[in-house]
Amino acid sequence: WIAGFSANLGHGEVFVAEAWALYYGLNLAWQLGLRQIMVNSDSTLVDMINGDWVDSHPMSVLLTKCKELLKNQWNCCVLHVYRETNFAADFLAKLGHHKDLGYHELSSPPDQLQPILDDDKNGLLRPRFVPM
Numbered sequence: 020w021i022a023g024f025s026a027n028l029g030h031g032e033v034f035v036a037e038a039w040a041l042y043y044g045l046n047l048a049w050q051l052g053l054r055q056i057m058v059n060s061d062s063t064l065v066d067m068i069n070g071d072w073v074d075s076h077p078m079s080v081l082l083t084k085c086k087e088l089l090k091n092q093w094n095c096c097v098l099h100v101y102r103e104t105n106f107a108a109d110f111l112a113k114l115g116h117h118k119d120l121g122y123h124e125l126s127s128p129p130d131q132l133q134p135i136l137d138d139d140k141n142g143l144l145r146p147r148f149v150p151m
Contacts, residue, residue: 020136022051023125025115037062038081040112043122045088045095054093059100059108068097103145106135 024043028036041064048056067076068085076082089095102109110132115123128136 020128021053022047023111023128024122025111025118025125026122027115027118027120029120034062034064035078036112037064038078038085040108041068041085041097042081042088045085047124048095049088049091049093056093056095058095058097059105060097061100061102061105061108065097065099101147103147106145107132107139110135 024047026036026039026043028039037060041058041060044058045056067082068089089097110129111125114129114132
């Protein structure tokens, strides 16, 4: 654990929350001086960040800010992963619902997150169920 964050953005769409999470995460990594970054996301946002979008998209300003951060002098990529590999991020996203409105930086992981981080460190595999 280097650092983390959780945010309460109020009510809104999941895509908007994911876009803010990407922005907050990239910004935090840059501020901490981390220059080798791999962002894993289970969001369709990955395709938009790695490709193009129409300037009239409602989130174009925030997506542009994310793209600008990605152009900084660092080795940073945004990759799509399956939801089953993103338990820690999901935990932090849900944690935001129980916090005051706004961004909350975490210098240490919440106690309830530690078992999830331990499972990740130990390479625990989680099954992916695909409907047929």
